[in-house]
Amino acid sequence: xxxxxxxxxxxxxxxxxxxxxxxxxxxxxxxxxxxxxxxxxxxxxxxxxxxxxxxxxxxxxxxxxxxxxxxxxxxxxxxxxxxxxxxxxxxxxxxxxxxxxxxxxxxxxxxxxxxxxxxxxxxxxxxxxxxxxxxxxxxxxxxxxxxxxxxxxxxxxxxxxxxxxxxxxxxxxxxxxxxxxxxxxxxxxxxxxxxxxxxxxxxxxxxxxxxxxxxxxxxxxxxxxxxxxxxxxxxxxxxxxxxxxxxxxxxxxxxxxxxxxxxxxxxxxxxxxxxxxxxxxxxxxxxxxxxxxxxxxxxxxxxxxxxxxxxxxxxxxxxxxxxxxxxxxxxxxxxxxxxxxxxxxxxxxxxxxxxxxxxxxxxxxxxxxxxxxxxxxxxxxxxxxxxxxxxxxxxxxxxxxxxxxxxxxxxxxxxxxxxxxxxxxxxxxxxxxxxxxxxxxxxxxxxxxxxx
Amino acid sequence: xxxxxxxxxxxxxxxxxxxxxxxxxxxxxxxxxxxxxxxxxxxxxxxxxxxxxxxxxxxxxxxxxxxxxxxxxxxxxxxxxxxxxxxxxxxxxxxxxxxxxxxxxxxxxxxxxxxxxxxxxxxxxxxxxxxxxxxxxxxxxxxxxxxxxxxxxxxxxxxxxxxxxxxxxxxxxxxxxxxxxxxxxxxxxxxxxxxxxxxxxxxxxxxxxxxxxxxxxxxxxxxxxxxxxxxxxxxxxxxxxxxxxxxxxxxxxxxxxxxxxxxxxxxxxxxxxxxxxxxxxxxxxxxxxxxxxxxxxxxxxxxxxxxxxxxxxxxxxxxxxxxxxxxxxxxxxxxxxxxxxxxxxxxxxxxxxxxxxxxxxxxxxxxxxxxxxxxxxxxxxxxxxxxxxxxxxxxxxxxxxxxxxxxxxx
Numbered sequence: 125x126x127x128x129x130x131x132x133x134x135x136x137x138x139x140x141x142x143x144x145x146x147x148x149x150x151x152x153x154x155x156x157x158x159x160x161x162x163x164x165x166x167x168x169x170x171x172x173x174x175x176x177x178x179x180x181x182x183x184x185x186x187x188x189x190x191x192x193x194x195x196x197x198x199x200x201x202x203x204x205x206x207x208x209x210x211x212x213x214x215x216x217x218x219x220x221x222x223x224x225x226x227x228x229x230x231x232x233x234x235x236x237x238x239x240x241x242x243x244x245x246x247x248x249x250x251x252x253x254x255x256x257x258x259x260x261x262x263x264x265x266x267x268x269x270x271x272x273x274x275x276x277x278x279x280x281x282x283x284x285x286x287x288x289x290x291x292x293x294x295x296x297x298x299x300x301x302x303x304x305x306x307x308x309x310x311x312x313x314x315x316x317x318x319x320x321x322x323x324x325x326x327x328x329x330x331x332x333x334x335x336x337x338x339x340x341x342x343x344x345x346x347x348x349x350x351x352x353x354x355x356x357x358x359x360x361x362x363x364x365x366x367x368x369x370x371x372x373x374x375x376x377x378x379x380x381x382x383x384x385x386x387x388x389x390x391x392x393x394x395x396x397x398x399x400x401x402x403x404x405x406x407x408x409x410x411x412x413x414x415x416x417x418x419x420x421x422x423x424x425x426x427x428x429x430x431x432x433x434x435x436x437x438x439x440x441x442x443x444x445x446x447x448x449x450x451x452x453x454x455x456x457x458x459x460x461x462x463x464x465x466x467x468x469x470x471x472x473x474x475x476x477x478x479x480x481x482x483x484x485x486x487x488x489x490x491x492x493x494x495x496x497x498x499x500x501x502x503x504x505x506x507x508x509x510x511x512x513x514x515x516x517x518x519x520x521x522x523x524x525x526x527x528x529x530x531x532x533x534x535x536x537x538x539x540x541x542x543x544x545x546x547x548x549x550x551x552x553x554x555x556x557x558x559x560x561x562x563x564x565x566x567x568x569x570x571x572x573x574x575x576x
Numbered sequence: 577x578x579x580x581x582x583x584x585x586x587x588x589x590x591x592x593x594x595x596x597x598x599x600x601x602x603x604x605x606x607x608x609x610x611x612x613x614x615x616x617x618x619x620x621x622x623x624x625x626x627x628x629x630x631x632x633x634x635x636x637x638x639x640x641x642x643x644x645x646x647x648x649x650x651x652x653x654x655x656x657x658x659x660x661x662x663x664x665x666x667x668x669x670x671x672x673x674x675x676x677x678x679x680x681x682x683x684x685x686x687x688x689x690x691x692x693x694x695x696x697x698x699x700x701x702x703x704x705x706x707x708x709x710x711x712x713x714x715x716x717x718x719x720x721x722x723x724x725x726x727x728x729x730x731x732x733x734x735x736x737x738x739x740x741x742x743x744x745x746x747x748x749x750x751x752x753x754x755x756x757x758x759x760x761x762x763x764x765x766x767x768x769x770x771x772x773x774x775x776x777x778x779x780x781x782x783x784x785x786x787x788x789x790x791x792x793x794x795x796x797x798x799x800x801x802x803x804x805x806x807x808x809x810x811x812x813x814x815x816x817x818x819x820x821x822x823x824x825x826x827x828x829x830x831x832x833x834x835x836x837x838x839x840x841x842x843x844x845x846x847x848x849x850x851x852x853x854x855x856x857x858x859x860x861x862x863x864x865x866x867x868x869x870x871x872x873x874x875x876x877x878x879x880x881x882x883x884x885x886x887x888x889x890x891x892x893x894x895x896x897x898x899x900x901x902x903x904x905x906x907x908x909x910x911x912x913x914x915x916x917x918x919x920x921x922x923x924x925x926x927x928x929x930x931x932x933x934x935x936x937x938x939x940x941x942x943x944x945x946x947x948x949x950x951x952x953x954x955x956x957x958x959x960x961x962x963x964x965x966x967x968x969x970x971x972x973x974x975x976x977x978x979x980x981x982x983x984x985x986x
Contacts, residue, residue, distance in 0.1 A: 354983075433623040454624055458616040461614045464613070465636045474628045474629050476629040478633055494625065497627065497629070501707075503748060504748045537972075555631050
């Protein structure tokens, strides 16, 4: 138990915070699973269009580790397998059979028995049921390596980016499942399970987990910051990380013996109509199009799975994804400002003092859009990227090393403990419009390829 | 307006797109287009929102910061000319007009020639025109004497842009400050016209028609050459007092601070420079670390020379004079803070600024061949700044490794 005060950081004030209320979302006929969500995965399909499947049937497996299976969230008929580039299956559409909700059952455990299970059996169970990919690892921030022996597990119940689902709300009523999930995670590591919360959030302490409270502005809720303050990664270290809601999913799987049926998603952002900005309890994989059609503003918008700083753009005819608890909607802002280089800058959101808004209006909420507000220029190492970086990594130099694919310097400066999301603010404030997150992602890929 | 913009987007823009008639000149079109309106681009990946700052705005704001120096420089050039040439009916306005006729052509040539190089490289390399040249093109004239022949301005800015910047790959890749590189080139290539120890108050062609505007120039007055305060201080004989030597030549602490003395266009007035510095600091563009540590370095080295038992009257000069004389203040505020060539780490900036200040005084006092030390000090530290940063980064790596070890063992 410890309190950490994160001094550096910045909260971007965007309009459209979801209300702390969960609405039950109607049952849907169409479900989808997106193999493309699992970065770097090489899927081997086990179904084809027309197959009749049960809830929990295997849809595809990981070619590199055939124990890692991915299962269907509902029973019904496979309507289509849509292929993308190089015949990669980007989505599997399933027509749900509402009459026949037959489900495959797995072994059940209790909160106590799960703690006594040998690690190997537990890992195999999670791999087999298709929930293992919820657990990620550092370095490289990819699906956790089942063979690794992590020195700790970090549960992120904090979340400081605009906006993240309110975990204290999600937790209500599922405390038991959450405890079971923690017990299972404790079995994966020799070290401790760290439960990291935001200051002021209403989350109790749990057994088998060390609670930590992080206060301060964004990125105080990022997992990398938690790791850095509690147990920094050195080369050859591995830690597992997981989002708090996913711990509940694992807990439910273990106690009920069935795949967890629902999860909570927060819908927010300036592109969502006021009355729809709230949390929704949706079935995993369920079609979200009916909701989005109603909820979105009638303009060109961008839908983001995840938060606005680190999420991915998704189409409107989307289903609830495997990862992420947020859907953020922004307006596509293609507007052009006359003489933008010299106007007072009262109407443009900026943290830089060359815009008047930075003196006067940083406290109010802004209806931000996707405009870059400038064109791309060569990167200049100014030290500005470090302005809101609580990780002790010399952001500018790390980015430069990553740009040059200098793996030694990247590792020395601490890239292994980061995820591209930690560079979102650096990218946000950069006047040269450098794609910092992309550069770090490629840097990490290079290190993974070359070895540490 | 809307009609005009629609016309631009539909009719003109396609000509410069890929496959269009003027594809080669796309950077030129892009420059003009984004001058009038910010680009319509949207983010391609996370983070999906961006700050509304861009390089254009940053660079233009640096130019705004230079305005006090520019306006003062124009007035001062005219005033010095009129005083030296004994113009009888000179007023504030004839000073301004005379000054403009001397200064504006230099700025025009600097922008024209510098701009041509920038556009040429942008078109050939197919990158966008970088706004950095706007600042270079303004900084360079401000560190020139107003009487410099225009062909030298053209050669100087060409050297600065091409050798100082473009051969490295353009803004962001250069090692030296391009404007200072250009000045250093002229300093060594044409010392007679630019030399740090003598400035021409100079006569400029006399056009009878403009008599009314410019004032009547007394006949038979050739260009007058006056030694700069730095040269006087350096030449002060052993045993005499450098301050007295300055005073007898007409340089007092007050006119050195105000800048009502002959010298480079923009760098004589400490007051105008400080106005610019305050603007840069309020807007957060330039680093206060470089400026502050530079001043401290200059003061510390000046004070050190004061106490050292040296047989040199320049060494005994109070450090305040070092700060207001010559190009030091202009250099530390506008040149040393150039984000590309300056140190990038916070600690590095402090070391870098301090050493510029200290080296300036060292060169001035200890090296009689180069009375103006600021230019050389900044260029030298430009070269050294990657080295400083290297050591700062290495020290940082050691510290963070120790931090990780300590936490893990705890």
